Structure formats: structure tokens, C-alpha cells
Amino acid sequence: MPETIPKGLTRLAFGGDYNPEQWPESVWHEDVRLMREAGVTMVSVGIFSWALLEPSPGEYAFGWLDRLLDLLHAHGIRADLGTPTVAPPAWFYRAQPEALPVAADGTRYEFGSRGAICHSNADYREAAAAITTRLATRYADHPALAMWHVHNEYGVPVSACYCESCAAHFRRWLRATYETVDAVNEAWGTAFWGQRYADFNQINPPRVTPTVGNPAQALDYKRFADATLRENFVAERDILHRLSPGVPVTTNFMTALSQCDSIDYWAWGSEVDLVTNDHYLITDGRRTHVNLAMAADLTRSVAGGAPWLLLEHSTSGINWQPRNPAKAPGQMARNSLAHVARGSEGALFFQWRQSRRGAEKFHSAMLPHGGTDTRVWREVVELGASVDSLSEIRGTRTVADAAVLWDWQSWWAQNLQWRPSEDHDARERADAFYEALYDRHLTVDFAHPEADLSAYPLVVVPALYLMTQAAGRNLTEYVENGGTLVVSYFSGIVDEHDAVHDGAYPGPLRDVLGLTVEEFSPLLPGDRVRIAGPEGSELTGDVWTEFVVPRGADTVWTFADGLAAGRPAITRHRLGEGSAWYVATRLASDGLDAVLGWAADDARIAPRAELPRDVEAVRRTGESGTYLFVINHTSSDAKVPLEAHGTELLTGDRAAGRLAVPAGAVRVVRLDG
Known part of the structure; x- marks a missing residue:
């Protein structure tokens, strides 16, 4: 198994990106002296240094990096050593101009920034492998080396290229994924608008078209672009694993x-x-x-x-x-x-x-x-x-109370053109639901829709437009086995190819939610709807309404006005040992808190009202003990109840009863027992 801990690092990591090539070497000695004063344990180096390491094709200049790594090692500072493949040199682009990426409109980007790379380009791949091999061969056994750092922030600022090299690569990816062009036609629904292909060679990237292009093709191109970046990472990683075993790669x-x-x-x-x-x-x-x-x-x-x-x-x-x-x-x-x-x-x-x-x-x-x-x-x-x-907490794990389903591919699909409302933003809903859980002082894990959810009493689905049948079965089993599920509108609508699921909305969620949706009715900007609930309670929604038909679910809140007046706005469905909630409009923070409060009761999650707003209480636990982090983001002092005595690690003080956390401060208690 590859090593997962930075080699030779015995404390928590503290430091940052170090770019000494921007400064005379006389400054380096001052830097390492000040690093020691600041408690720095590790720095990242060499990330943008290709032009210095290989100033001309095949000619290498490692002397400055040798001296730098030796200096860091002499002062007890570990190195996260970069492969500089995010920034090829000017000479490379002069010789290989087709390695510069092309936008969807045909514009080729120029050299002079960072990350200007066509990741399908064979010359780039060869050059990246060569510089990575040279670095790994030279520094695999350097005593300062703690970790390898491949490239930098993949996908920023260019995640997809639309050049001819990428077109050929995309066709190869499609052939490997679908095997036949007929399978591509089926997945993309090319019978619509006469887009059918007779051969893979007829397929191009989704470049600029007169009106909206094929959404399934655009979705697959996002998958292809992501896979292409990952191919290049894996290629460099494998070189480093082979030549520098025992050193983690990230x-x-x-x-x-x-x-x-x-x-x-x-x-x-x-x-x-x-x-x-x-x-x-x-x-x-x-x-x-x-x-x-x-x-x-x-x-x-x-x-x-x-x-x-x-x-x-x-x-x-x-x-x-x-x-x-x-x-x-x-x-x-x-x-x-x-x-x-x-x-x-x-x-x-x-x-x-x-x-x-x-x-x-x-x-x-x-x-x-x-x-x-x-x-x-x-x-x-x-x-x-x-x-x-805090170094004794190394290796402990954070304890979560609930899970939020999160799927980048669903976002890709939902953010394509011609959806029912441009005001429905999947990321906005994810942020809003997360904030509501945060304000209830619940620590959250995120999970893929097909992941095992059995550890969580509460699972929230803020927006999951694209959902596979497997994900639907997963959520149904989760609720049947005693889980509590909360689902927001416009979820479960299409499959992995952006095709609407057969039957009524919301596709694979119909059974678990105990309802169908006849029709979407998005609201115009500025429109609001009132939602009437138990004991005269009233909430407000905007952006979205829909015509919900209960098929086993109970109506808890009802639309009081708008086109959906009299229809369910928020429902609850008991299924097996658990329950599933559905929210058919965009609720503000008070509405989300109300719904999540009911769902938390179903999930038997006790309220944490004793914790002030914007005071975090998060646990890490492991063989070394249990640690309570309390972070006060407010301008007032706070007191937080402790269930056990302990030692506060930042001050060394004993803690018992109620922990005093000054305004803007952090306290970390190792709990006894």
C-alpha cells in the first residue's frame, strides 16, 4: 500500500508554498531562520519551476533546487516537492503550439498565465513524464522529501480543451465507454433534431452551435475532460511511485x-x-x-x-x-x-x-x-x-452527525442550458441546507448518492437532478432500515445520460417519498408563495413550486397561494422503519430550520440549543483520545457545557463543567476517559 503520511513529518504540518526562485539566494537563509521562528514544519516547493529546472529542451539545472532542499533539511523543514507540470516553459509552447488549449468557440489560448494546457496533447504528456522522471530519479532519496505534489489545482483555469487532439481523444474515450456508435446514439438521444451518427469519426467535441447543443453530449464531454486530467495525474503518480517508493503522492x-x-x-x-x-x-x-x-x-x-x-x-x-x-x-x-x-x-x-x-x-x-x-x-x-x-491529535478522525448527498456530475447536468428555471441553483441549495445543519450544530459528512449511508441517522438531499436507479434503491433501503431522509425539489429527474426517467417525476424517488409530481411551476423573479403548516405556522417559498400528488405521503405544509395553492408543499412518508421528507419549494433559512427540526426529531438527534449561534463544537477521536474543538466566531465570550473533565491543549488549563471560550478564540479540550 502507498504511504499516506508525509515522510519524516512527526508533528502537524505547518507552513506554505515556498517560491525561493523569486528571490536572491541570500534571502533563503533569512527565510529558513524565520521559518524556524514561526514553527514551520513543511513547505511546498518547485510547483511553478519547470522553466528554471529545464531552461532549454533536455538541458537541466538542478543545482539551485539541490541547495534549497539541503538548506531546508539542515533546518529540520520537510519538503512537499512539486512536479512543475502546470506551467510548461515558453520554449515548449514555441516548439509545440498545439499544446495550448482551444476554447469551445475555437479561440486558442496564449502562453503567459498558468494552466494553459491541452491535456490530450501527446507532446505535453511526453514532456510532463520526462521532467517528472528526472525529478523522481534525482530526489527520491533526498532526506528533506516528505511528499510529492503533482501539478497544481487541476481544472483551474482550463478544464476542457476543444482542439482536434481532444476530438480524437474524445472519440477514443467514447469507443472505450460505449463500444458502438449505436450505443452513443441511444445514450445521447440523437434521434432528436436529427443528430444521429453513423461512425465515431463523425463526432466532435460540443463546440459552439447556433442554438443549444445536445445536453447528453455536453455532459459526457465534462466526464471525458475530467477523466483526461485524471489520466495525466495518474501517469505522473505512477512514475513517482515506481522511482520514489514510500513517499506519498498528492x-x-x-x-x-x-x-x-x-x-x-x-x-x-x-x-x-x-x-x-x-x-x-x-x-x-x-x-x-x-x-x-x-x-x-x-x-x-x-x-x-x-x-x-x-x-x-x-x-x-x-x-x-x-x-x-x-x-x-x-x-x-x-x-x-x-x-x-x-x-x-x-x-x-x-x-x-x-x-x-x-x-x-x-x-x-x-x-x-x-x-x-x-x-x-x-x-x-x-x-x-x-x-x-495540537500534534497529539494526529491520526484521529472527525465525528459526524448527518450526511448530505453531493454529486458533481449531477451539477454538471443541471447547469446545462434550457432547464425549467435559471434561478434554481443546485450549489445555492447545497449551501443553504448545509448552513441550516451547521446552525443546528450538526457536523456533516458528504456522501455520494450510491454510498453506504447506514451510519447516519439523517441524510439530506439539497439538489440531485441526476440520479441513477442504483442511487434511488440505496435511498429507499436507507429509509426502510430506519433512516430519516430529507429531499429538496427537482431531484431524481434524469438518469446518467440526462434522459428523464420513465414515468412520473421524481423517478427513482417516487417510492421512497410516497408521491409523484405532475408538473413543475417555477416562479418569476420576486414572486413568493405562502406555505401553511401545523398549528397555524406559516413559511415562505420562492423560485419554485410544483404540483405534488401524495401516494402514501402525509401532507405537513400546504401551498396557501400561487398556482399550486391547496397542493402539498412539504410532505412526510413513513416507509419501513424510517421516514422521508420532501420539500417542493425553495425555503428561506427559517423554513429549512423548521423542516430539519422535524426531521431531526424523527432521526432522534437531540437539540443542541445550549450552543450559541456561530460557536462550533466539533469532535475528533482516535487511539490518543477524544478531542473537543470549540471555535467562537462571535464578538462575545461563550461558555460551552462539557460532558467530562479534560485538559485544554492551547493553554494547558484543566477544564470542567462549562468551558469558557473568549470572543474570537479557539479552545481544544482532550477529554478524560
């Missing part, structure tokens, strides 16, 4: 960022030795710590519940959003330790020393432009000490 994911929704991380999670993730706060006015928790929970779930590693986040502001505010004092520590609470084996940043040049020079760093006499630096040093004090 690549940095971006699981919860919409900028990387072209990657099916369920498929990628089993290909890396250690799941790692990059996370940056989206400062759009929402509660950024909720999205952070969601990203951490999702990454842990992609890792199958195993410990993972936060490989990049920011010390303060970033640089690529329209407005990039600084983090408040103490926020960097809260952000970092919230990831650790939810399974990360440390916290690393982009980057160590803030750049003076280039597109990311205003992105914050561990060592800012202002140097060591800055708030950020002082907080980095303090955080390094905190992370070090």
Missing part, C-alpha cells in the same frame, strides 16, 4: 470552490495517497466560516473520513476577487484550526514570502511585504505554536 484539490466544479472529486479521492485541499474565503457578504466548515467537511468526505491536509489557504486577504478585505485579528487562527477540527493534519498557506512581482503580489502571505513587524507575522508565529501544541 495533488491539491479545491473541493468546495465553484471555480473548480469541473472536477469529480469522488473519482479523484481514491487516486491520491493523501487528500489535500486549497480553500479561500469567498467574501460575498455571507458567513465565510460556514463555507469554510463545508469545504473541510467535504474534503474529509472525499478522503473517506480519513485525515487529510489543508495545503493552501490565506493568512489574510487574497487578490482575485472584486474586493479582497483583510482578515480580522484572530481570524487566521480560527480559520486554520477550524480546518484542523474537521480533519486536517495541519494548516499550510499560499504562500511563505509575499511576492513583489506577478499577478499575485497583493495576495497575503506568512511573511508580508512589511516583514516581521506586522500583525500578520505575529499571528503566524502564535499560530505555529498553537498548531505544534
Whole structure:
């Protein structure tokens, strides 16, 4: 089995991307001295260094990297060594211009950014294998080497190319997937609009067409593009496994960022030795710590519940959003330790020393432009000490209370053109349901629709437009065996080829929900509907209504106005030992809380009203003990009840009864027993 723990790392990981090639070598010694002061244990190096490592074809210059790795090792700092295949050199593109990707409209991108790669291009694949082989041969036994870092953020900024090389590769992928062109015609429904193909060679990528193209073809091209990126990762990984055995190989994911929704991380999670993730706060006015928790929970779930590693986040502001505010004092520590609470084996940043040049020079760093006499630096040093004090939690696992179904391929299908309403956003529903669970202080695992759900008393389906028959059977068995299920509207509509399931909506969910849906009736912008419920309660919905027909389900809330007036809005179906809830409109936060409260009662999940809003309480447990992380995101001091005595690891104090957590602070208690 491949190694899954960074080699030689005996503490939690703390550090960041280190790009010393941007600085004179005289600065490197200052860097490692300050790294030791900050408590850095590992840095990522070489990720964008291809042009320096191979300045001309077949001519290599490893001396600077030799000196760097030797320097890191001399100071006890481990190296996450990158294969620089995300940024081929200018000379490569001059010789192989067809390695530059082509957009759907036929525009070929130019050199001068990053990630400008046609992943089907044979010359790129050969060159990537060559530089990876050279690196692995030279550094496999270097004492600083802790981990291999392949490429960088696959799918960003280009996930799909539409050139002739990709067209030929797509045809080969289709032949391997479907075997016959008739099977492609059947899957894509090409009888519609006369799109039938007589031969694989007639098929092109879904380039720009006069009106909407074939949605099943577009969906398969997303699968193909994702598989192509993964092929290239696996090719590099296998070289590294062969030449550098015993050293884990990873690549940095971006699981919860919409900028990387072209990657099916369920498929990628089993290909890396250690799941790692990059996370940056989206400062759009929402509660950024909720999205952070969601990203951490999702990454842990992609890792199958195993410990993972936060490989990049920011010390303060970033640089690529329209407005990039600084983090408040103490926020960097809260952000970092919230990831650790939810399974990360440390916290690393982009980057160590803030750049003076280039597109990311205003992105914050561990060592800012202002140097060591800055708030950020002082907080980095303090955080390094905190992370070090938590090293005994290594290998423990985060404990979850509920599961949310999540499927990137369903999103790909739903986000294609000509759906009933452009206002229905699957990601928005996922965020909303997650936030509602977060506010009930429930720790969440994410799960693939066909995964084993038996460990969870409550499973939530915020949006699952594409659902296989196997997923439908899985949810039915889950409820029959005693689980509680909550499903939101426009789920279970199409199969894996974007074909509407036979029979009434919602296809494979009809039996488990005990209902059918006759017709969708999306609302116009600004429209609202009232929903009447038990004991005179009233909720509000927008964006969506539909004509629900109960077929065994009980109506709990009813549409009080609109076209669906008098029809069920929220239902509950008892099936076997469990129950299934259905929500036929977009509810605001109060409505989601009401429904999830009823469902939590069904699932016998006790309320956690003693925890204040925006105070997280998350557990990690393992052979070394049980650890309670309490993270106070508010401006007020909080007191959290403890079920057992313990020791607070950041202060060394004993804790009992009610744990005091100052405003904006984090406390980690190792519980006795």
C-alpha cells in the first residue's frame, strides 16, 4: 500500500508554498531562520519551476533546487516537492503550439498565465513524464522529501480543451465507454433534431452551435475532460511511485470552490495517497466560516473520513476577487484550526514570502511585504505554536452527525442550458441546507448518492437532478432500515445520460417519498408563495413550486397561494422503519430550520440549543483520545457545557463543567476517559 503520511513529518504540518526562485539566494537563509521562528514544519516547493529546472529542451539545472532542499533539511523543514507540470516553459509552447488549449468557440489560448494546457496533447504528456522522471530519479532519496505534489489545482483555469487532439481523444474515450456508435446514439438521444451518427469519426467535441447543443453530449464531454486530467495525474503518480517508493503522492484539490466544479472529486479521492485541499474565503457578504466548515467537511468526505491536509489557504486577504478585505485579528487562527477540527493534519498557506512581482503580489502571505513587524507575522508565529501544541491529535478522525448527498456530475447536468428555471441553483441549495445543519450544530459528512449511508441517522438531499436507479434503491433501503431522509425539489429527474426517467417525476424517488409530481411551476423573479403548516405556522417559498400528488405521503405544509395553492408543499412518508421528507419549494433559512427540526426529531438527534449561534463544537477521536474543538466566531465570550473533565491543549488549563471560550478564540479540550 502507498504511504499516506508525509515522510519524516512527526508533528502537524505547518507552513506554505515556498517560491525561493523569486528571490536572491541570500534571502533563503533569512527565510529558513524565520521559518524556524514561526514553527514551520513543511513547505511546498518547485510547483511553478519547470522553466528554471529545464531552461532549454533536455538541458537541466538542478543545482539551485539541490541547495534549497539541503538548506531546508539542515533546518529540520520537510519538503512537499512539486512536479512543475502546470506551467510548461515558453520554449515548449514555441516548439509545440498545439499544446495550448482551444476554447469551445475555437479561440486558442496564449502562453503567459498558468494552466494553459491541452491535456490530450501527446507532446505535453511526453514532456510532463520526462521532467517528472528526472525529478523522481534525482530526489527520491533526498532526506528533506516528505511528499510529492503533482501539478497544481487541476481544472483551474482550463478544464476542457476543444482542439482536434481532444476530438480524437474524445472519440477514443467514447469507443472505450460505449463500444458502438449505436450505443452513443441511444445514450445521447440523437434521434432528436436529427443528430444521429453513423461512425465515431463523425463526432466532435460540443463546440459552439447556433442554438443549444445536445445536453447528453455536453455532459459526457465534462466526464471525458475530467477523466483526461485524471489520466495525466495518474501517469505522473505512477512514475513517482515506481522511482520514489514510500513517499506519498498528492495533488491539491479545491473541493468546495465553484471555480473548480469541473472536477469529480469522488473519482479523484481514491487516486491520491493523501487528500489535500486549497480553500479561500469567498467574501460575498455571507458567513465565510460556514463555507469554510463545508469545504473541510467535504474534503474529509472525499478522503473517506480519513485525515487529510489543508495545503493552501490565506493568512489574510487574497487578490482575485472584486474586493479582497483583510482578515480580522484572530481570524487566521480560527480559520486554520477550524480546518484542523474537521480533519486536517495541519494548516499550510499560499504562500511563505509575499511576492513583489506577478499577478499575485497583493495576495497575503506568512511573511508580508512589511516583514516581521506586522500583525500578520505575529499571528503566524502564535499560530505555529498553537498548531505544534495540537500534534497529539494526529491520526484521529472527525465525528459526524448527518450526511448530505453531493454529486458533481449531477451539477454538471443541471447547469446545462434550457432547464425549467435559471434561478434554481443546485450549489445555492447545497449551501443553504448545509448552513441550516451547521446552525443546528450538526457536523456533516458528504456522501455520494450510491454510498453506504447506514451510519447516519439523517441524510439530506439539497439538489440531485441526476440520479441513477442504483442511487434511488440505496435511498429507499436507507429509509426502510430506519433512516430519516430529507429531499429538496427537482431531484431524481434524469438518469446518467440526462434522459428523464420513465414515468412520473421524481423517478427513482417516487417510492421512497410516497408521491409523484405532475408538473413543475417555477416562479418569476420576486414572486413568493405562502406555505401553511401545523398549528397555524406559516413559511415562505420562492423560485419554485410544483404540483405534488401524495401516494402514501402525509401532507405537513400546504401551498396557501400561487398556482399550486391547496397542493402539498412539504410532505412526510413513513416507509419501513424510517421516514422521508420532501420539500417542493425553495425555503428561506427559517423554513429549512423548521423542516430539519422535524426531521431531526424523527432521526432522534437531540437539540443542541445550549450552543450559541456561530460557536462550533466539533469532535475528533482516535487511539490518543477524544478531542473537543470549540471555535467562537462571535464578538462575545461563550461558555460551552462539557460532558467530562479534560485538559485544554492551547493553554494547558484543566477544564470542567462549562468551558469558557473568549470572543474570537479557539479552545481544544482532550477529554478524560
